[in-house]
Amino acid sequence: MIELKTPAEIDRMHTTGRFVAEVLTEVGRIADVGVNLLDIEQHVRGMIAERGAESCYWDYAPSFGRGPFRNVICLSVNDAVLHGLPHDYVLRDGDVLSADIAVSIDGWVADSARTVVVGTTADEGDLRVIRATEDALEAAIDAARPGNRLGDISAAIGGVARAYGYPVNTEFGxxxxxxxxxxxxxxxxxxxxGxxxxxxxxxxxxxxxxxxRTTDKIVFDPDGWTIRSADGSRTAHSEHTVAITEDGPTVLTRRGQD
Structure with missing residues (x-):
């Protein structure tokens, strides 16, 4: 069932979205050389508890995955791109980290993701694929207007990918x-x-x-959750929660630096 929200309900989702944006800003700040992914997970758990929010990931058990998810944030490194399980891994200079989080506040959800390069050594190819996802996200947001169709959003994303020369996987979106x-x-x-x-x-x-960067094929880790590029090439992921309004798209998870 597709539910259309009232302006008041969108405002409540926006409250959640602002918190999600705050969390991802904080993750970008603390994700540094020598930081363990498990420490980031614990830090985010503390932020969620302090805010009185609820994680949408904890106990999440879709058709894929091995058992319920028992973390509050997805942290995917380098060739991992989606659903990365926080684990005992210490970040290194030049690592590419994708962070994805969804929480609920007072019954309303917001979901967002960002990708950052850790440390001071950034490969230009990594920066380029990150920019591509960010540009594709902005194109998708611009297409999310009343009267347009879902295919217009998909076409906008795919068009940016083609312009950059990246293949596109359509299994997860x-x-x-x-x-x-x-x-x-x-x-x-x-x-x-159309x-x-x-x-x-x-x-x-x-x-x-x-x-x-070089494939649209994916593989799963033995944990049943973490999704990686099949050829080991590095990846990037950008996401916002967007409300379609009479006046056009409203981004509910926009971070301050955006």
């Missing part, structure tokens, strides 16, 4: 959300414009382009 983290809508990161559901005010979507 965006989705609708509101009272729960995942609704019935799947938004692939490539598609045909196709699919007509976008209406009140629809809230998590738009999340992710690319690997």
């Amino acid at each position: 965006g989705h609708d959300l509101g009272r729960t983290m995942h609704g019935d809508i799947h938004i692939p990161n490539a598609g045909r414009a 196709r699919g559901l007509t976008l209406r005010p009140g629809l809230t979507l998590a738009l999340e382009p992710w690319f690997a």
Whole structure:
């Protein structure tokens, strides 16, 4: 069932979105050389508890994955791009870290992700794939307007990927959300414009382009969760929660530096 939110309900989602943005800003600040992923996980747990929010990841058990997820943030390093389990790994100079988080506050969810380079040694190819996901996200947001279709969002993301020369995997992509983290809508990161559901005010979507530098194929770690590029190439992931309003798209998880 697709639920259209009232302006007041979107405002409540925006409250959650501001907190999610705060968490991802903090993760970007503390993700440094010598920091363990488990320490980032614990720090985020503390922020969630202090805010009185609820993690949407804890006990999450979809059709994929091995057992319920027992962390509050996904931390994916280098060739890992989605659903990375925080584990005993110390960040190194030049690592690419993707952080993805969804929480609920007073029953309303927001979901967002960002990718950063750790330390001071940044490979230009890594920076380029990060920029590509960010540009694709902005193109997707611009397409999220009343009267457009879901295919317009997918086509916008895919168009940016093609311009950068990156292949696109369509197995995992965006989705609708509101009272729960995942609704019935799947938004692939490539598609045909003018196709699919007509976008209406009140629809809230998590738009999340992710690319690997040289492949659209993925593999799963033995943990059943962490998704990596099949050829080991580095990856990036950018995501915002966006509300479609009469006046156009409103980003509910925009970070200050954006």
